[in-house]
Amino acid sequence: MRRSHLPQKRLKSQLFLDSIGEHRATKEPSGSLRHERFLDSIGKYRAIKEPSGLLRSKRFLEDRKAQAEGFKCIAGVDEAGRGPLAGPVVASAVVLKDFDFTVRIDDSKKLSQLQREAAYTQILEKAHIGIGIVPEDIVDSVNIHNASIMAMERSVLDLDIVPGLLLIDGCTRLRLGYSQITIVKGDQRSLAIACASIIAKVTRDRLLSYYDTIFPGYGFNRHKGYGTKEHRTIIKEKGFSPIHRRSFTVRS
Numbered sequence: 001m002r003r004s005h006l007p008q009k010r011l012k013s014q015l016f017l018d019s020i021g022e023h024r025a026t027k028e029p030s031g032s033l034r035h036e037r038f039l040d041s042i043g044k045y046r047a048i049k050e051p052s053g054l055l056r057s058k059r060f061l062e063d064r065k066a067q068a069e070g071f072k073c074i075a076g077v078d079e080a081g082r083g084p085l086a087g088p089v090v091a092s093a094v095v096l097k098d099f100d101f102t103v104r105i106d107d108s109k110k111l112s113q114l115q116r117e118a119a120y121t122q123i124l125e126k127a128h129i130g131i132g133i134v135p136e137d138i139v140d141s142v143n144i145h146n147a148s149i150m151a152m153e154r155s156v157l158d159l160d161i162v163p164g165l166l167l168i169d170g171c172t173r174l175r176l177g178y179s180q181i182t183i184v185k186g187d188q189r190s191l192a193i194a195c196a197s198i199i200a201k202v203t204r205d206r207l208l209s210y211y212d213t214i215f216p217g218y219g220f221n222r223h224k225g226y227g228t229k230e231h232r233t234i235i236k237e238k239g240f241s242p243i244h245r246r247s248f249t250v251r252s
Contacts, residue, residue, distance in 0.1 A: 060191040075163035076192025080200035084225035086244045091132040091151035092199035098126035107187040108201035120202040130158030140247040215241040
């Protein structure tokens, strides 16, 4: 049974949005207000520079292949948060306008927290960025696979530039009228997707750290909602918080 959305929950999310800066109101499905896009430090850019730097790397061939086929505005799309027991799934779409980085860019899972934060800062300076967030109650109602697709679609629609091609991590196409290429392990084969994976991961981690202040005692700041032994033990002792996914199984 789907949970009702209490005014108190909306108040908590408004406090979160106010704490990170101005945001744009959107008409989205009920329950998503708590996880509305936060774009406080994401600027509006227009110019797209020619490939250089990391794009020459043999590791990121997919971007160069797409450019060789004539695509000029390429968005990498990835998500974070499929596996956790709590919190939303977050996706990002990234269109790079500058390919020269002085920090390591890689699959976000291969980077330390400090490396992700450093990469996050540079990506914000060098890209058009869209964010898509789908809250845990919708994850419960439509399942995590469909929720991940929704988050990625929202991230593309949140871009302030129209992409000519989507490079999507994984093997599932989006229900959008754009040219698309799905790439298994795309965050290891596309620079734009690697950047999207970092933006999605850092965005979600910061959101869970905020929820740690709203729902203390669950350790969200440490495990980010994932099913660690500590987290599972706390759930057994305290029960679910309002942001836990009820459709996910908590194993011993």
